[in-house]
Amino acid sequence: MTAHGLGSLLPWILLVAALAVHVPPTSGMYEDQIGKFDWHQQYIGAVRQAAFDQSAPVSKRIFVGTESNVVAAINSRTGQLAWRHVQERGDPWGVDAVLHKNSVLVTVCSGGDAVRAWDPASGTLLWEFLAKEKNDSPAKALLVEGKQNDRSYVESVAVLTKKTLRILSAVDGHEMVSTEVWSSGESGGTAVLHQASNGQLFAISISSQSTIQIVSYTHVPGKGYEAVKRVVPAGWALPQSTQCVVTGDNFLVCSEASSNSLHTMSLVDGSAFSAVPLLSLGFNSWQPDSLAIRAVQVGRKEVVLRLAKDHYVLLQATASTVTVLKDLPDVYTTTTARSQERDIMFVVKKGSKDELVVTGLYLENLKEDPALTQMIARQLHYGSPQQVTVYTFLKRDGATGYRALLQMEDQSLLMLQQLQGNQGHVMWQRNEALASISAVDQVDLPVSETESKFEEEFGEESEEDLSVWQMFTRRISTQLEQLKDLADKFEEYRKPKAKQVEKQLERDPFNLRKMIVAVTSAGKLYGLDSANGDVVWQYFLPNIRCFSQGEMYLFVQRTTAHFPHPPQAMLVAQEKATGNGLVFTFNPTTGQPVNTSSAAGIPQPFKVLQANLLPVMNNHHLHPVMIVDSDHGVHIFPPSSSVLSVLKKNNGKIFLHAADLAKSTLTGFSLATSQDGTVELAQAWHLSLPIPSQKIVGVVPRRANEHVHSQGRVLSDRSVMYKYLNPNLLAVVTEGIERDIPLLTLYLVDAVTGQVVYSMQHKRASGPIHLVHSENWVVYHYWNGKFRRHEMTVLELFESQGDRNSTTFSSLSTQSLPLVLQQAYIFPTGLAAMAVSNTERGITARSLLLALPNGGLMTFPKNILDPRRPIIPTKQHQEEGVYPYMPELHINPMTLLTYNQSVEGIRGIHIGAAGLESTSVVLAYGLDLFYTRIMPSQMFDVLKEDFDYFFISSILLGLVMATLITHRLAAMKTLNRSWR
Structure with a gap:
């Protein structure tokens, strides 16, 4: 082709290239992206009562009431929630009763103060009745049946509280009868409510005066209910441990563990109980704490007695005798x-x-x-x-x-x-223990098998022990394993998804996929895949429970970074039988115990005061756990000589603190190692709060593994305000009353010296208080009673402005106090939990995670809570990027991580660092679980998901084509010029 011909085609080539690269930029979030990096799991908690649906010929739903005060319907074929209602939060009793017959569904909660009727199909609230008794014990309830045209129907709902019997209409819930059965001094135990076959109602209560009171109610047309009360002596009865049931032929049967007997009486005309010893029934052994009795079914004469956790007996009782029908071991x-x-x-x-x-x-x-x-x-x-x-x-x-x-x-x-x-089949299962998580952590997954080969090659084995030939053969074998693994991946990729073999969890390139280790109050341990929330492993410890504050201690002693050593975690809990401590060590990625001989944990002969993960490691890269008992004795797990040698080198350099909530005192200790190798606590300081009525409600230290990238803040005049970065600083919050005025106080205490670095008071303020402590700042949220609003206060600490003399100083003089800047804001709503983001290197800007009471989870940039925000900004403030001060903080719906979902009952937020500096992984847990990723400073270290690869590829292709064309034209031009 001649130069003239190529030159004539050049405009067309440039036109085609321009059309190819001219792609309009677009941005947006599609519906299918929702749920790609987050997941939400709904739970109901421990089920207290359950009933299959009777409103349809084929039961497709199960109605349940739980200890978390949740009423829900579960699809009986799939296990999914058909509908769910979370009732009054903070109710210690949960759902007292779930009453269901035909198309009537009624629930009773809050000790009988709340009675609600629901539509069984949709869960719509039909009516509700609310009382204001504030009962301190569960209520009893039943459906009162009537007859019309020889057919029974639900006429009303009878609810028996500690003092009152109410009869509500089953149609609209209006109160038909309300009568005081007995005063609070007369009733001391759990009541029994029974309807006889003739429609007569019986209310039975065990009095604290060793009597049983029986009140019978007879409906008289035109007059209402007539009550007849009688008191029966029962010296054996204890209000808190005696259980009574009524048989179908109106006999009252009671069991009491301390008397080792059953007591029977006619409910209609009986005046005294007849005692039947358990020995006379042929039973020589039973468990007093397991002894319980219940009726077989309404209208039946039989009762079931539980002698032990795995032993029942079927009985039939009369006014004076008890007959064993069948032993059920x-x-x-x-x-x-x-x-x-x-x-x-x-x-x-x-x-x-x-x-x-x-x-x-x-x-x-x-x-x-x-x-x-x-x-x-x-x-x-x-x-x-x-x-x-x-x-x-x-x-x-x-x-x-x-x-x-x-x-x-x-x-x-x-x-x-x-x-x-x-043969039986498990159709579905629900892990409801995840609704009561007590401790949680996120653990890095192990590397792939191929990468582990490189870890072995460059592991702890010294290269001096290997010859050059051995090192060469190891490298060749490792690379051959890589080729084999690549071929296996291609082979697996060609298979249909149904035939693909599920591989073990392994770490992804950016370490975004984690193993969520959760410990529940029921003693169940779970390992969840953070990618989708699936249960990877589960382990049950039936002999443990939470400590008095409702928590357990979970420590990751060794991560997956120390190959070939497996990761290891330790759980410190309380043993149910003795109340002493119990230690359980396990692999957090598989859930298997480290020692099979201690699969149920190792009970300890002491009560646990607190437990801490020590900042030192032994020769196996294992962080020991220090447990302090109630007598301030120190116990190291696992005990080893290498740990003791490390502690001797750090003698007097490791500090801890203990807070006495009852006495409102703080005590600091240092870890000391004696000559004989024992570890002891030496008291370093003691701090008593100045106001006696104060009560410590929270002690929040800084995160132990927190990284701080920026050491100061550069001002507009190029000067630097250096952050006060004290890793031992404690934020202590107290509540109290001074001169009949609520008082909230914040103390910043140095955990090494016991010095109060700063304190401030909020009069007419109260909790609930949510506080986060990170870097050099503290943010806390509280209720302002004077203005009746929620407020949020931020404190930032900087080094004092005075110049230090590094040559002339006195060791006796205290360190100069930091400069504290503070500012308060009005927040539009209360909070359920609060946390702060965390990244691998601390370069990314911090962001607050706020759990709202309505179930929302939102991010809130920390730079908005800047105590330097001026009312009238200057050019210097604008140059620094400081916002002008506005007292009201607004909730931006775009910052809600949960979109339009509601995460019920959030109690805590756990944040982990990913391999990407821009990303943090967030787990919000409570009644529900919600997991997502956040990027407080946007994703700056990798390309975004919506990056236009076609656009940039078209530009690069166009530039390459233009380069080749211009190179060809330049060469031809040079050649033509040479021939002239």
Whole structure:
């Protein structure tokens, strides 16, 4: 082609290149991106009562009431929530009763102060009745039935509280009857409410005067209810431990552990109890703390007595005698259902091969039906069954079939379906223990198998111990393993998704995928995949509970960074039986205990005051845990000579503090090592708060692994305000009353010297208080009672402005106090929890994570809470980027991480650092779980997800084409010029 021909095509080539690269820029978030980097799991908590739906011919829902005061409907086929309502928060009793019959669904909570009726299908609130008694014990309730045209229907709802009996209309909830049954001094224990076959109501209570009071109510047309009260002596009865039930033929049967007897009496005309010793029934052993009694079913004459956690007995009682109908050993729990006009008792018991067996026996002849028996493999991480609810139905062949809902010891729910033969099937499960997380941490996942080969190559083994040939062969074998792994990946990628083998969790390039280790108050440990929230592993410790403050200690002693040593974590909890401490060490990525001999944990012979992770490591890269007992004794786990040698080198350099909430005092200790190798605590300082009525409500130190990148703030005149970065600074918050005025006080205390660095008071202010402490600043949220609003105060500490003399000083003089800047703001709402973002190097700007009471989770930039914000900004402030001061802080809906979702009951926020400096991973936990990523300073270290690769590729391609064309033209021009 000649130069003239190529020159004539040049305008067309440039036009095509311009059209190719001219792509309009677009930005936005699509609907399918929601949920890509976050997930939300809804829970209901430990189930207290459950009932299958009776409003439809085929039961598709299970109505439950939980200890978290939640009323919900669960799809019986999938386990998903059909609807859920979280009632009054902070109720210590939860849901007292779930009453369901036909199309009526009524719940009672708050000790009988709140009664609500729901639509079973949609969960719509039909009516509610609210009282203001503020009862301190659960209420009893039942549905009062009437008859019309020989058909029974729900006429009203009877609710018995500690003092009052109320009868509410089942149609609209209006109060039909309200009568005071007994005064608070007369009633001291759990009451019993019973309706006889003739419609008569009985209210029974165990008095603190060793009597049992019985009040009968008879409905008289036109006059209402007439009450008859009588008192029966019961010297054996204790209000808190005696349990009573009423049989279908109106006999009152009570069990009391201390008397080792059953006590019976006629409810209609009885005047004294008849005692029946358990020994006379042929039982020689029982567990007093497990002794309990309940009726088999409304209208039946039988009762069920629990002698131990795995031993029941079926009884029949009269006014003076008790007869044993059937002994039920190795039985965990029982229930009764009705099918084809026959009552069936279903029992859950141990199998011959340690499996769970659910079987049914007909009460008319007490014979088991093999067709109603099913067996499932018992999983130890569920514990023992605690409660069973059964729904019966007719199969196509006319036989009776059933589904069983099991509530396990770890608060899990299992739905069992009978298959062919006696084989059972778990249709679904719900891990409701995750609604009560007590301690949580996020652990890095282990590296892939290929990367671990490199870790072995450059591991702890010294290169001096290997020859050059050995090192060469190791490198070649490692690279061959890489090639094999690459071929396996291609082979796996070609397979259909259904046939792909699920690989073990491994670390991603940016370390965004974590293992969430959660410890629940039920003693259940979970390992969750942060990518989707799936349960990777679970482990159950039935013998532990939380400490008095509702928490447990969870420490990661060794991460996955120290290959080939496996990661290790330690849980410090309280043993149920003794109240002493219990230590359990496990692998946080697999959930397996470190020592199989101590699979249930190691009980300790002391009570735990506090536990801390020491900032030193032994020769196995393991951080020891220091536990301080109630006598201020020190215990190191694991005890080793290498740890003691490290502690000797740091003798007197490790400090800790203890807060006495009752006495409102703070005490500082230093860790001292004696000559014989024992570790002791030496008191370094003691601080008593100046106002006696103050009560410590929070002690917040700085995060132990917090990184601070910037050491100061550059001002407009190029001077620097250096941050006061004291890693030992404590933020102590107290509440009290001074001269009948609520008082909130904040103290900043040096944990090494005990010096009060700064303090400030807020009069007419109170909690709940939420505080975060990071770098050189403190932010806390509280209630201002004077102006009746929520406020947020920020403190920032800087080094004093005076020049220091580094050559002339006195060791006796105290360090100069820091410069404290403070400012307060009005916040539009209360908070459920508050936390601060954390990154790997601390370069990214800090951001606050705020959990709102309505279930929202939002980010709030820290630079808005700047105490230097001026009312009238100057040019210097504008140059520094300081906003002008505005007292009101607004909630920007664009900062809500939860979009339009509600995360119920948030109690805490855990933030972990990812491999990307711009990113933090956030877990909000409470009744629900919510996980997401945040980027306080935007994503500055990798390309964004919506980056226009086509646009930049088109530009690069156009530039390459233009370079080649111009190079060709320049060469031809040079050649033509040479021929002239």
